[in-house]
Amino acid sequence: MHTDREACLRAVAAKDPRFDGWFFVAVKTTGIYCRPSCPANPLAKNLTFHPSAAAAQQAGYRACKRCRPDASPGSPEWNHRTDAVARAMRLIADGVVDREGVPGLAARLGYSVRHVQRQLQAELGAGPLAIARAQRAQTARLMIETTDLPMTDVAAAAGFASIRAFNTTVAEVFALSPTELRRKAKGRPLTSAPGVLSLRLPFRGPLFPDNLFGHLAATGVPGVEEWRDGAYRRTLRLPHGPGIVELTPPQNGELPITGHIPARLRLTDLRDLQVAINRCRWLLDLDADPTAIDHTLAADPVLAPLITAAPGRRVPRTTDGEEFAVRAVLGQQVSTAAARTHAARIVAALGEPVEDPEGGLTHLFPSTKALADLDPETLAMPGSRRRTLAALVSALADGRLDLSPGADRVTA
Template sequence: MDEDSRYEAVRSRDGRFDGAFFFAVETTGIYCRPSCPAVTPKRRNVRFFPTAAAAQRSGFRACRRCRPDAVPGSAEWNVRADVVGRAMRLIADGVVDREGVAGLAARLGYSARQVQRQLTAELGAGPVALARAQRAHTARVLLQTTELPVTEIAFAAGFASVRQFNDTVREVYAATPTEVRAAAPRGSGARRAAAGTGIPLRLAHRGPYQAAAVFDQLAREAVAGVEEVTGRPGARTYRRTLRLPYGTGIAAVAERTRTPRPGTGTHPGGWLDARVHLTDPRDLTTAVQRLRRLFDLDADPYAVDERLAADPRLAPLVAARPGLRAPGAVDPLEVAVRALAGPAGAARLVQRHGKTLDAPSGTLTRLFPEPAALAEAAGGTGAPLTALAAALADGALRLDPGADRDDARRALVALPGMDPDAAAVLCARALGDPDVAPPGVQVPDAWRPWRTYAVQHLYVSGELKR
């Protein structure tokens, strides 16, 4: 898009572009999402930015009406396999907060200076500024949805000091942390949770979302002890345990999709209600991003559906299920075990090697085993799975959000006994590659770069069997 087409999107309050870019108004000093319902500014007063961090870096503060920090992530980072795309996925997972810019650069295989230069040149902000914008959003969520003391929120959001936290919140929201807490929107679901009830969240998505198909798949694949799906179709809840950098968590996501109230904007997306219980609040950012990957919430269904609907074979499938998503993963090893051993085999491994939760929640009693635990396990897992766990444990294979997809694909197929179908599943789900076709399935080039979604349509419609 050029700036004129971006302005047309702003004039029409087109929510298809929420998260794809941001606009700021020089006369007010505020930046917004494209679907902001406020009065459309004059073209000469508008500036455009690829990220919220770039707008903040230029001195603009977030709009209190459209809350631009709450938009879905840009779908571009799901598609791109270059260093910028990989960096954005890692920053979203909280790597800069945990390991600093040096850790981010090491994971990418570049120097810190190279990473800084590439991100700043393309996105208008370096890794520190991008992480800082994410911290500010996490802080707002915690301020408006929990009763945690402000000091605890500062460190839970990833800030190094309370002063840094206060300065950032004032700069981004033009308000003190106390004022941000007091400004929680009424009736929006952002009410503060009572102690012990977890952190309520809205997991935003753009465009239509076929929740039933996603929950059907999660229910079919659920690993006992780690996952469960309860309730009747249309009103189900998916619950699971999470192994996180600082502690553990239990997440619950509701099937019913929700849309904004009339008059709050015209963006055609919505959100899934969720609740996360964490042993350490510092894991909130990582937990949210892993749930977003699992539910494929940052996808661009408009781009996917437009390409796939042009094919006569897929057109009726897209018409029947617009916005179909391809679920990802919160743990690449979990996906591998299910692909190689099935849900029942995975459940047996969980009972043998999974760490028991300090406080079980209903049928959720364990964490999925770490790679090292399965690599050391004798027998029962099979050579391919043992080899894969060992490769993940020693770093020979990386399937994290910032992994180089080509390197990971080569390492996967080189593992002894690795099943090609399982390797394809791992590339699509663990790596989030939107353009994967299973071996033996005739997939035309016209479906690129969305072959993962095309195959998902074939599976959900019953044309292909899992």
């Protein structure tokens, strides 16, 4: 969209938050970049448009302190597209570049490093390292502003190779040193318990929370998920250890145009912060474009009144593709209650135990390796369904079926 200057100018003039994350606005005279909805009023002749925050940063622009463009919802394109660029963006969001480098990213995509860099540069105005750097900067900002961790710990947890690289990146992106960022955030509640962070997940409105959180509460697997004190809680399998997330739906009784989902994360290792955030965003479908979706669905005369009554419906997803597939097979039971019962038995027998000081969560959902040891005959299901489950687990275990964020959905 950033190449259509007139459309971008219209979005900026309207201060339309629906376009936040679709493109970024840079102001040549101030050297900052913003969301399209930023309340500032720069002259149109001074504006340039960029497809990503990383591209704006590479062009020498700093994040606006007023609208915080680095905290915009993500582009909905990466969730539904199946091409290599979209797969790369999903993998970068899942921390692959930080853990495996650009060669690891390229290997997962099945392309050369040069090809991946060329494709991302052409569409997003930045290569994989720059995009991962922008993500690290946002992770660092979250920890600087919401914890009292020493800066050396923040730098390591955010994925920076050195404190010098951390200081330089934060200063270049936010035009403030890490210490200045924390000082400006003074007065915000800090996380008191080690490894726990309180943050807000932005979404592109409107959002209808009832069906989203209602589904999660109704289908939750005991031990892995629970509804407690008005919030959905679940365990997370993360690269550096287990985690627990608590997600609270909007409480104002209205359908917000834009807003945030309050989240609390208890992590074994803070290096998993950005991965956990992105998996929670995927779970709640927070990067969707609900206006476009509602417009399409409302063209159906049967669906139109439902959309009018409850705009902004989301499709509940998952934090783990393999878990989702197994639960889909179990979900073919005669009732949701029966499916939850079977899943709970599998979790109790094969899941990895976790500690939950604040609730009743007890396990991670079993890994594919653990599920490979499951005897389907022990499950009170029809024989055909037991065979389906065994075939699914076998395909996941030996790699014939890939359900990771960067999977090729055409061949999966």
